[in-house]
Every structure is written in C-alpha cells, then in structure tokens.
Amino acid sequence: MPPPDSRKHVGGLCYAKADAVTHDAKRVFGAGLETTWLAGTVKEVINHRPEGSKRATTYVLAKYKIGNKEYEKSIPLQSLKAQLPEGPPTAATAAEAGASTTQNEDENPTTTGDEVNNNGTPTSRETARADDNTTPPLPPLGAGTPPSPATPVAFANDGRAWFDGDLVHDINGPTTVKMWKMTCQWTGNEYTEGCDNGATPKHSELDCFMACFPKSQLIWMVDRLNTKLPHHDKQTTTIGELLKWFGVLILVTRFEFGSRADLWSEKPRCKHIPAPDFGKTGMSRQRFDDLWHHMEWSYQVPQRPDDMSSERHRWCLVQDFIDRINEHRVSYFHPSDIICVDESISRWHGLGGSWINKGLPMYVAIDRKPEDGCEIQDSCCGKSNIMMRLKLVKTATEEEALR
Numbered sequence: 001m002p003p004p005d006s007r008k009h010v011g012g013l014c015y016a017k018a019d020a021v022t023h024d025a026k027r028v029f030g031a032g033l034e035t036t037w038l039a040g041t042v043k044e045v046i047n048h049r050p051e052g053s054k055r056a057t058t059y060v061l062a063k064y065k066i067g068n069k070e071y072e073k074s075i076p077l078q079s080l081k082a083q084l085p086e087g088p089p090t091a092a093t094a095a096e097a098g099a100s101t102t103q104n105e106d107e108n109p110t111t112t113g114d115e116v117n118n119n120g121t122p123t124s125r126e127t128a129r130a131d132d133n134t135t136p137p138l139p140p141l142g143a144g145t146p147p148s149p150a151t152p153v154a155f156a157n158d159g160r161a162w163f164d165g166d167l168v169h170d171i172n173g174p175t176t177v178k179m180w181k182m183t184c185q186w187t188g189n190e191y192t193e194g195c196d197n198g199a200t201p202k203h204s205e206l207d208c209f210m211a212c213f214p215k216s217q218l219i220w221m222v223d224r225l226n227t228k229l230p231h232h233d234k235q236t237t238t239i240g241e242l243l244k245w246f247g248v249l250i251l252v253t254r255f256e257f258g259s260r261a262d263l264w265s266e267k268p269r270c271k272h273i274p275a276p277d278f279g280k281t282g283m284s285r286q287r288f289d290d291l292w293h294h295m296e297w298s299y300q301v302p303q304r305p306d307d308m309s310s311e312r313h314r315w316c317l318v319q320d321f322i323d324r325i326n327e328h329r330v331s332y333f334h335p336s337d338i339i340c341v342d343e344s345i346s347r348w349h350g351l352g353g354s355w356i357n358k359g360l361p362m363y364v365a366i367d368r369k370p371e372d373g374c375e376i377q378d379s380c381c382g383k384s385n386i387m388m389r390l391k392l393v394k395t396a397t398e399e400e401a402l403r
Contacts, residue, residue, distance in 0.1 A: 006082050007060055012042045014062050015081040021064045021073050028066060028154055030368030037084055038151060040064040046074065067153030155368075180336040180384040184211040185328070193336075193383060209246075212386070214328040217321060218242065221296065228294045237291065241283075245291050248281050261285060297321040311361040311398050322390050329388050338382030343393075348373030362395050 006012030018025035018036040029036045040062030049056035058077040063070055152161035182191040184207070191203060191211060218239060226236040255276055257263055264285040268275040278285070298320035304313040345366075351359030364375040375393040380386065394402075 007042065007077060007080050008045050008058075010042055010044065013082070014040050014042055014060055015084050016040055016062070016064065016073070016075050016079065018066075020075055020079060022066065022071050024069075025066065027368070027370050028152075030155060032155060037081065038064045038066065039084070040073075043072065066151050176337060178335070178337040180381050180386070181334045182211050182384070182386065183332045185215045185332055186210055211332070212328075214324040216328070217297075217324045220320075220324075224296045224299075225291065225294055228296075229290070232290075232294070234290050234294070242291070244281070244283055245288065248278060248283055248288060251278070251281070260289075309398065309401065311395060312401075314359075314361045315392060315394065315398075319392070322392060325387075326389050329386075333381075333386060333388065335381040335386075335388055336383040339379055339388070340382050341377075341379045344376045344378055345369050345371045346374040346376060347371040361398075362393060364393060 007014040015037045018029055018038050019033055021038055021040075025036070025038075026033050042060055042062050044061040046059040046061060047056045048059055059074045060077055060080055061072065061074045062080075063072050065071070154162045179193050183189070184191070189203075189207075189211075191208070222237060222239055222242055225242070229236055252260070252263060255263060257276075262269075263276045263278045266275050266277050266279070278288075298316060298318050300313065300316035301308075304310065345364065348360050348363065360374055362375070363373065365372040366375075377391040377393060379388045381388060
C-alpha cells in the first residue's frame with residue numbers, strides 16, 4: 001500500500017515554483033528563478049468544483065518562507081511536488097523499497113530464524129538487512145515533518161547564496177565590535193547607536209538631515225543660485241530658503257499629481273481628499289519653479305574642452321556632489337564593525353547610452369534589479385544603514401582614461 005501523499009495532509013511538505021508563490025521572487029532569485037523551488041507547509045486542502053463543471057480541482061493552501069517573510073499561497077495540486085526536484089528519494093520510493101524486501105523474504109520462507117554471514121557467524125534477520133544496505137522506510141507522515149531547507153534572501157554575482165541573519169560569520173577573521181557615530185557638522189552633537197531613546201526619538205528628521213547633508217554642498221548651491229538668479233531678475237536666496245525648498249521637494253513625493261501646479265491648488269480634486277495647498281508651506285509655486293530651474297548640484301563648464309570626453313563632461317553635473325558626500329563621510333562619520341559593499345540603481349526615465357550626446361552617459365540594465373538607470377557602487381554601515389562612500393559606474397573607456 002503506497003504511503004499517503006504529503007501534499008494532501010495538513011502539516012505535510014510540498015514544493016512550489018518560486019514565481020508561483022510571489023512576484024517578489026524574481027527580485028530575490030534573479031536568473032535562478034526558473035529552477036528555484038520553495039518548501040511549504042500544508043495548511044489546508046481545498047477541493048473546488050466550478051459551477052456547471054463535472055470535475056473538481058484540488059488546491060493546496062501552504063505557507064512558504066523567503067528570507068524573513070512568510071507567504072500563504074493557494075496553488076493547484078498538479079503544480080506542486082511532494083519532494084524537491086532532483087532531490088533524495090521520496091517517501092513512496094523508500095517505502096516501495098522496503099515493501100520489495102519484505103516481499104522477497106515472503107517468497108523465500110526457507111531463510112527463517114537466524115542466518116549465517118560470510119564468516120560463519122550467526123546473525124539475526126535485522127542485521128542481515130542492514131548489511132544489505134537496504135533503504136529503511138521513512139517514518140509515517142504524522143511522526144514528524146522533515147525541516148524545511150533554508151531559503152536564501154538573495155544571490156551574489158558569483159552565485160553564492162545569502163541567508164537572513166548571516167552577519168555573524170567572520171568572513172575575513174575576527175573583528176572588534178565598534179559603535180557607529182555621526183558628528184553634526186553644524187553643532188558638534190554626536191549621533192550614535194541607541195540615540196532614539198526608546199519610542200520617542202531624541203533627534204528630529206531635520207537634525208539628521210543637517211548632520212548628513214554636506215555643509216560644503218549646501219553653501220556651494222546657495223552661492224551658485226545667487227550668481228544665476230540676479231541675471232534673470234530673480235531675488236537671491238539663503239540657506240534657510242534652500243532648506244525649505246528641500247522640504248517641499250520631499251513633500252512632493254507623498255502626492256500623486258498630473259501637473260506640479262496642482263500641488264498649490266486650494267480646490268480639492270475629490271471631496272474625500274483635501275487640497276494639497278502647498279502655499280501653506282511658505283513657498284509659492286513661482287518661487288519653487290525659479291529655484292528648480294536654476295538649481296545646480298555640481299560645476300560643469302559651459303563649453304566642453306577639446307581634451308575632455310563627452311561622457312566626462314556630462315558626469316560633471318553630479319560628480320562634485322558625490323565627491324563632497326565622500327569627503328563629508330570621511331570627516332564626520334565613524335562606521336561600525338559591519339560594513340556592506342553593494343551596488344544601487346538610480347532609476348532613469350530619459351535618454352541614455354554612450355551613442356548620444358545627451359542624457360545619461362552610462363545606462364545599466366540588470367535582470368535581477370527592479371529598476372534600470374544609473375548604477376552606483378557604494379559601501380554602507382551595517383548597523384546605522386548610513387552610506388559611507390559612493391562611486392559612479394562609468395563606461396570602460398572612461399574608467400581606463402581616469403586610470
């Protein structure tokens with residue numbers, strides 16, 4: 001008699017394709033998505049027959065885990081496996097092997113009682129079975145479910161699997177535990193681990209922004225604006241107004257709108273949603289647009305010199321900003337003992353490619369990344385989640401020229 005199917009019993013084990021469990025699996029497993037199966041624990045077996053149909057479909061509701069997230073998914077029985085594909089023998093295979101051994105012994109009743117091995121020593125029938133290396137039958141389903149294999153949260157470029165909570169391994173040898181610390185460049189206050197002071201934050205979002213945004217960058221941007229605004233009959237600005245502009249810019253990301261002018265409207269689009277009325281922020285729409293139009297983040301010469309490549313000339317729009325961030329982190333941030341080196345993608349909606357003289361000089365599209373655009377290599381403090389250093393990924397030709 002074959003053993004019961006573990007997919008049809010609550011508490012049993014079943015295996016499903018990763019993309020059938022959640023669409024987030026593509027971001028986690030990347031190119032290995034098609035060959036990845038996830039182990040799940042059966043919670044409910046549902047027999048569903050649509051109205052007017054003569055045949056019923058069996059669905060299995062199971063709980064799966066990817067990293068530290070759990071998913072409950074109802075999948076048709078025929079799409080599930082009772083064992084990991086290309087894995088060890090199933091319970092049915094092992095049980096059939098045990099049944100076959102018993103059947104052979106029943107067909108040869110002459111070997112009863114004790115048997116004699118090759119060296120003449122009597123042995124029991126159970127010992128003779130062990131010597132034959134016969135696969136013992138697996139325990140019944142209710143006796144205990146085998147543990148689910150660990151599911152990686154991501155895969156590195158070389159195919160190495162990363163698991164949740166795998167930061168305790170000393171990859172490069174033992175290290176000394178260090179506390180991270182950020183020193184405010186304006187006040188000299190120190191922000192460090194445990195500064196949240198429980199449920200009530202000790203420092204505001206503005207305090208954190210002022211500590212992390214490079215002071216030299218803020219002053220440089222104000223100077224550039226005050227150089228350009230008078231030439232267009234616009235009023236000069238100050239550091240306080242520029243900080244307000246940053247606040248409005250961050251607030252814009254919390255709204256859905258068709259035209260930016262709608263954010264300053266005093267009339268609501270819907271009776272259930274109040275009007276944004278950004279005029280209450282203290283910055284008019286015209287002033288916001290003036291600063292937006294003349295804003296600069298890095299210095300770029302108006303005319304490209306003959307000895308400067310087109311790519312390097314376009315990167316000048318952001319390169320100084322990145323250099324100031326790196327200089328700021330060196331001077332004011334002390335990282336912890338856990339440092340993560342990775343890459344980030346800044347989404348790009350405009351033109352790109354080395355074949356055009358406008359837009360993004362280096363456009364990166366990677367299957368395992370949810371977005372395409374500008375790639376930035378970065379290092380981050382694993383305890384504070386603060387970026388320590390950034391590096392733009394440029395074309396091979398430009399990298400070779402910089403060397």
